[in-house]
Amino acid sequence: MLEERLNSTQVMMPGSSQAVEVDEVEDLAQLEEVCESSVLLNLKKRFHRDSIYTYIGNMLLSINPFKLLSIYTEDLRQQYQGKEKHNNAPHIYAIADAAFCQSQNSTQEHCIIISGQSGSGKTEAAKLIVHYLNRKLKEISPSHQPMDVLPILESFGNAKTILNNNSSRFGKYLHIHILHGVVVGTSLSKYLLEKSRIVFQAKEERNYHVFYELLAGMNEWDKQDIYLQGAETYFYLNQGRACEIQGKHDKQDFLLLVHCLETIGLHADQLATIWAILSSILQLGNICFSSYEVESFEVARIFSEAEARRVGNLLQVSAEALQTVITHRVTETTYDRIYCPLSVESAIESRDAIAKTLYSVLFDWILERINDWLIPTEMDSTVGIVDIYGFEDLSVNSFEQLCINFANEQLQQFVNKALVAQEQEEYSAEQIQWYPIVLEDSNGCLDLISARPYGILRILDDQTCLPQATDHTFLQKCHYHHGNSPYYTKPKIPLPVFTIYHYAGAVTYQVHNFLNKNHDQFRPEVLELFARSRLQMVSGLFRKVQERHIQQKELGRARGYRSQMTTVAGHFQQSLLELTTRLERCKTTFIRCFKPNYVKLPGIFDVDYMATQLRHGGILETIHIRKEGFPIRIPFALFMERYGVLLAQRSETQSCEEQVVTLLETVGAEEGQYQLGLTKVQ
Incomplete structure (x- = not known):
């Protein structure tokens, strides 16, 4: 065990038979000898005295302490403001201040990229940067502060997972807008909201926080008006058997959420409609089905109409029409509509698809309201913060984990290239001879996942658009095209899984429901149903979606990739391409977050667990780049x-x-x- 090879002050160096003393350093590039043990020992010593931040040059390493630390005071913030990085101990405030100052000294946009495994503290790091820059906002515009919207994003976009009690289930790019050296506003872009969580949670996981906050915080009279009961009574909330989180106060968080929604300008009718949509989603999840035989086919019917009628009342739509779109697939011909009854399994998928549609449309609308409230009319510079999902390897990995890990794979490659490019640029400016280090290239794995024509996601898109295709046919095509790839393994026995060897390790994916999850098409009959709602907000939301859906289909046909433009995988790849293209135009700073242990407890530094993260993040290579020539960078x-x-x-x-x-x-x-x-x- 690596733990046994470390003691409090000594470490075995490569090529040496004796242990040597290792002095603690604030910048790992200053280590006399760089090896895994020396890096770990340095981080461990600092961690145990609550020094959770360490530099590698301009990169900041952050270790989640899993406890509150008194290192984010106003006095400390002022200590870092406008100061050179080497004048103070490593801190996220130094990174935030440097990004702000550089944005003022250059026309190039500056971006801070936060990466790390799920639960390593990425979202908290983003919040601390916003909080630091937020102090500059108060000087000019105390009414529109980005901190006011973070509770909204956490309620609607975060959930409890096995790895993290407050995991962000969507990627976001936060833009901090600056005018004449003062923060004047922000805006947000999102990437791949995890829709499947709305209808399914694994053991010990929860749905999005907002559902539990609503049920815990709303008064009993209002809950009765919208047919709400306890969280345990809803199938969409109780599957993980974890309706409560120790240390999280859902009731108080609901009151904070309401305050923040009112702060961004939502009035009482809009709030009431939001609660009605959330309640409708929960009612949909409790709709049960029975089967009966029609012409030798088993078809579904709704066992009890009570839940459908509640949804009809809440959203002011026809309950009968709702039941029809749940239990039937509608095919439009030139002259008529054909209603095909669904099996019970297909009806469940139809019900779940409607629930996911309601939530995603609501989420997008809330994000639009946030941006309308935050975006300034003028700006002259921008600091960006990328907070994207961490690498995941769960007990059951599905389509969402494949997309998340693909994004991490792409981001890791960008980080590697950017670090080398930044070193090359600085050495050239200093007229110092440069001997570049060749980092491991992850193109092979990226091509396996996304390259045309037979990348896994490309195969998935093709199969998604074939009427007779199944998860099994998708898997067989993956085996056929990639069975000999060093990045891919098919099971030794016939199981519905495949394994990909990512930069962060091997992950096995179960293909059940891959095709269904990849459908990003809003069913026209569903859009039409809610567009006819007698609630102005609901009808307005879905009319906009109808218009956007039609425009997107026409654009896809014009560009010649009709299928890709209408799938989750196609949309996600396009969004990721746009993100990386934008990042390539930015001056980038990196924050790498780590989890000191798997059990999420304070005071425990699991050496082997940390070592794995160091290897996956290419940290040793980064240190070697800095040490090759010029680790001391004083102006x-x-x-x-x-x-x-x-x-x-x-x-x-x-x-x-x-x-x-x-x-x-x-x-x-x-x-x-x-x-x-x-x-x-x-």
């Missing part, structure tokens, strides 16, 4: 200022080179870098 003006002080105090017997060596020693340079300092001065 030239500051260097010369210190040199002038030293010159005034110098001994007459000291040569110029001896003075520079003395100066480099005072700023922590290592022997191998003295010549670089001398070259710069000369």
Whole structure:
């Protein structure tokens, strides 16, 4: 075990038979010897005294302490404001301030990319950056603060998973807009909301927080008006057997959510409609079916009409029409509509699809309201924050995990390339000879997943659009095209799974429901039903979706990829391409988040668990890049200022080179870098 090879102060170095002392450093590029053990020992020593932040040059490593720390005070914020990074201990405030200052000194957009496994603290890191920059907003516009919308995003976009009690189930790009050096507003872009969570949760998981907050926080009279009971009574909420989270106060969080929704300008009627939509989703989940035989076919009928009638009352639509679209597939011909009865299994899928449609349409509308409230009329610079889902390997991995891990694979490749490019740029500017380190290329895995024409997601799109295709035919095509790939393994016995070897390890995916989950087509009859609602907000929402759906289909046909434009995988790949294209235009800073242990408890530094994350994140390679030539990056003006002080105090017997060596020693340079300092001065 790696844990056994570490002690409190010593570590075995590569090529050495003796343990040596390891001094704690704030920047891992300053380690005398770089190996896995020395890095882990340094991080462990810092973690146990609550120093959760460590640098690798401009990259910040952050370890989730799983407890509250008093390191985010107003006094500390002021200590970092406008200061050079090396003047203070490593901190996320230093990264936030540097990004802000660089955005003011360049026309190039600056972006902070936060990555790491699920539960490593990415969302909290994003909130801390927003909180730091938010203080600049109060100086000019105290009424429209981005912190006011974060509880809304958490309620509607976060959920309890096996790995994390507050996991963000959608990717977001937060844009901080700045005018004349002052934050004037923000805006948000989202990527792949996890819709399947609305209708299914694994053991020990929950649906989105907002459902439980609504049931815990709304008063009993209002709950009766919209047919609400306890969370345990709803199939869409109780599957994980985890309706409560220790330490989370759903009732208080609901009151905060209402306050924030009112803050962004939603009035009472709109709030009432939001609660009605959420209640309708829960009612849909409790609709049960029985089967009966029609012309030798088993078809579905709704066992009790009570839930459908409640949905009809809540959303002001025809309950009879709702039951029809749940239990029938509608096919439109030139002259008529043909109603085909569904089997019980298909009716359940139809019911769940309607629930997912309601939630996703509501989520998009709320995001639009947030952006309308936050986006300023003028700006001259922007700081972006990318907070995207962490790599996942659960007990059951499905289509969502494949998309999430594909996004992480793409992001990791971008980080690797950007780090090398940034080093090349700085070394060229300093006229220092550059010997690039070749990092492991993940193109092979990315091509396996997404390359045309036979990447896994491409095969999935093709199969999704074939009427006779099934999850089994999709799996067989994957086996056929990728059975010999080093990044892909098919099971030794005939199971409905395949395994992909990602940069962060092997993950086995179960293909059940892949095709169904990949359908992103809003059924026209469902859109039409809710567009006829007598509630103005509901009808308006679905009319917009109808218009957008028609435009998207026409655009897809015009571009020649009709099927890809109407699937979740196609839409997600396009969104991810747009994100990476935008990031390539930005000046990027990286925050890498880590989980110190799997059990989410404070004070435990699991060395083996941390070592795995270090390997997956390419941390050792990053340190080696920094150490190759110039790990001490003090600004030239500051260097010369210190040199002038030293010159005034110098001994007459000291040569110029001896003075520079003395100066480099005072700023922590290592022997191998003295010549670089001398070259710069000369």
